[in-house]
Amino acid sequence: MAVLRWGARRGRPPWARWVGAGYALGFLEGTGAHLLDLVRGGLHAYASFGPVPLQAFFVALVLLDPSWPNWWRSRGRWASNWRRA
Template sequence: MRERWDGQPLWARGVLAVYVIGFVEGACVHLLDLARDGVHAYAAFPQVPLRVFFVGLAVLDPLVAVRVGLVRRDGVRLAGAVTVADVLANWWGNRHWLQDDPARLVPLAPLTLFGLFVVASLVPLCRTVAGPANEPRTVPSAAGP
């Protein structure tokens, strides 16, 4: 694993570290919510699919953190998908506060900024992590006539 990290440019190591920290923090939040309130931790959301998704983040967030920590391209892609889904689900589930009490949306700011960071860095990071030192390339075999 150390070779994978050492094989990345400095900027990519910084971005990977931010990803890992962000997903570990997210995992802690969701695990603490579940430890405190059980499967009803997200009962404030009337949409059952959102509740299921937020409970599922207790598994998805650590999975992403591990895959990104292993400097795997699939981890970077999964980070993008999970982050976009998480940001959209939070904004959708809290959209009524836009009219009722916009100040209650302030806690969504860090998640939204993290989401923008992940989306903005996703393509360059995927390209860098996919370098030849990181993933074996298959060489097509020469087929005889």
């Protein structure tokens, strides 16, 4: 049985939880900004930003930004399972 650095019950240390909360708020703000751009300009809101792959990336950020906190939560469990293998 692997012992986590900060204990199995405690999870992440407080500073890491604060950092994660800050990132979550930043990504939430980014999601809102990209969603607002899409509402105002439709799918072609980023037409003046350059190549099509970059435009597609900015549109995809509407879905990618809110999925980041789920990745942050599952990251610790994945890392601990990786070490056991």
